Amino acid sequence: MQSALELFTERGFEQTTALEVAQRAGVTERTFFRYFSDKREVLFEGSGELLSGVVGAITGAPVNMAPIDIVTAAMQEAAERMEPNRPYSIQRAAVVAANASLHERELLKLDALSAAAAHALHGRGVPELAATMAAESGVSVFKVGFDTWVGAGPEVTFAQCIHACLDELKGLTAAAQ
Amino acid sequence: MQSALELFTERGFEQTTALEVAQRAGVTERTFFRYFSDKREVLFEGSGELLSGVVGAITGAPVNMAPIDIVTAAMQEAAERMEPNRPYSIQRAAVVAANASLHERELLKLDALSAAAAHALHGRGVPELAATMAAESGVSVFKVGFDTWVGAGPEVTFAQCIHACLDELKGLTAAAQ
DNA sequence: TGGGTCATGTCAGCGCCCGACATCGCACCC
DNA sequence: GGGTGCGATGTCGGGCGCTGACATGACCCA
Numbered sequence: 001m002q003s004a005l006e007l008f009t010e011r012g013f014e015q016t017t018a019l020e021v022a023q024r025a026g027v028t029e030r031t032f033f034r035y036f037s038d039k040r041e042v043l044f045e046g047s048g049e050l051l052s053g054v055v056g057a058i059t060g061a062p063v064n065m066a067p068i069d070i071v072t073a074a075m076q077e078a079a080e081r082m083e084p085n086r087p088y089s090i091q092r093a094a095v096v097a098a099n100a101s102l103h104e105r106e107l108l109k110l111d112a113l114s115a116a117a118a119h120a121l122h123g124r125g126v127p128e129l130a131a132t133m134a135a136e137s138g139v140s141v142f143k144v145g146f147d148t149w150v151g152a153g154p155e156v157t158f159a160q161c162i163h164a165c166l167d168e169l170k171g172l173t174a175a176a177q
Numbered sequence: 178m179q180s181a182l183e184l185f186t187e188r189g190f191e192q193t194t195a196l197e198v199a200q201r202a203g204v205t206e207r208t209f210f211r212y213f214s215d216k217r218e219v220l221f222e223g224s225g226e227l228l229s230g231v232v233g234a235i236t237g238a239p240v241n242m243a244p245i246d247i248v249t250a251a252m253q254e255a256a257e258r259m260e261p262n263r264p265y266s267i268q269r270a271a272v273v274a275a276n277a278s279l280h281e282r283e284l285l286k287l288d289a290l291s292a293a294a295a296h297a298l299h300g301r302g303v304p305e306l307a308a309t310m311a312a313e314s315g316v317s318v319f320k321v322g323f324d325t326w327v328g329a330g331p332e333v334t335f336a337q338c339i340h341a342c343l344d345e346l347k348g349l350t351a352a353a354q
Numbered sequence: 355t356g357g358g359t360c361a362t363g364t365c366a367g368c369g370c371c372c373g374a375c376a377t378c379g380c381a382c383c384c
Numbered sequence: 385g386g387g388t389g390c391g392a393t394g395t396c397g398g399g400c401g402c403t404g405a406c407a408t409g410a411c412c413c414a
Binding site for chain 1: 243244277285310314317318348350
């Protein structure tokens with residue numbers, strides 16, 4: 001993973017072969033593909049923990065909490081876990097932003113996050129459509145908040161960015177019609 | 178495009194080679210790749226018109242309209258254009274749902290739609306963050322509405338599905354905190 | 355000492371995708 | 385009517401992503 005991030009940063013994702021990543025890590029190309037299902041996946045190792053963390057937060061949220069608040073609280077929690085890794089997040093985000101297929105993979109991970117959040121909400125008794133829309137909104141807030149966070153100075157926290165996006169969303173929907 | 182949809186439906190996306198699609202269409206594999214940047218793209222030809230239609234609707238929306246209403250109205254307009262092609266949409270959606278990499282590409286197209294909508298809103302004077310969040314929400318409504326539409330009976334229109342999702346979103350954000 | 359398991363290496367091969375060049379039909383125009 | 389250019393297509397070769405099958409070797413355990 002470290003070898004990949006270095007090489008992708010130095011000369012770009014497409015200009016780096018899987019063989020080169022493997023060689024820098026001291027293994028063969030075949031071994032690389034035993035650990036990562038494809039060349040892009042090496043940049044998305046942490047997504048599993050992110051997902052299970054969010055699902056856990058939703059499952060363990062207090063009763064009588066509104067669905068949208070459950071999801072955004074879970075996102076806040078995830079954001080706090082990511083706060084110490086800001087430099088890594090910035091470097092990784094730059095690599096992802098520079099390549100369409102990596103961006104594509106990131107969207108797939110976010111969509112999986114949304115689906116898992118919706119499923120967890122539904123498991124708490126939230127109706128299907130409400131759960132889906134709340135999860136979609138929460139992930140949107142997380143996504144836009146993440147972009148703002150990595151683009152801002154170090155004094156701005158991820159949690160603050162998420163809070164700002166959520167407020168913006170509330171204002172927009174309140175002004176509807 | 179027709180050859181691809183047929184073959185992907187019959188035996189699946191991964192079990193079909195680009196060469197086979199090309200041969201059924203009466204051209205060489207090389208010619209296939211001159212028209213489509215990759216094997217998946219053959220299922221996403223219409224996305225360009227969808228995007229320009231949405232951007233046009235946003236740009237031409239009446240002044241003093243709330244951002245979220247502008248976006249959802251644009252989505253409604255797109256939905257009405259897609260209504261006559263319901264059978265095609267259903268077949269295509271089944272193929273996409275059956276393959277992760279096609280789903281991935283669909284998410285990329287929706288993200289491009291969101292980015293274009295945000296840009297169009299921003300061009301109307303809507304502040305950056307508001308434009309981004311409104312576009313994200315509008316695309317979420319479109320996406321969830323689409324899934325409900327293709328899963329429902331023919332008496333339910335795409336526009337109705339979108340309306341229902343939007344209402345759900347409003348209810349959720351209104352119940353926040 | 356022998357056997358079992360797990361990680362890794364080796365090798366061959368398929369399919370995606372591309373660059374470079376050849377071919378061919380077709381409009382245009384002197 | 386015969387060049388002439390151009391756009392679409394075919395041909396060829398090849399790099400790279402990714403996989404199945406088998407071999408090797410380290411380690412643990414009886």
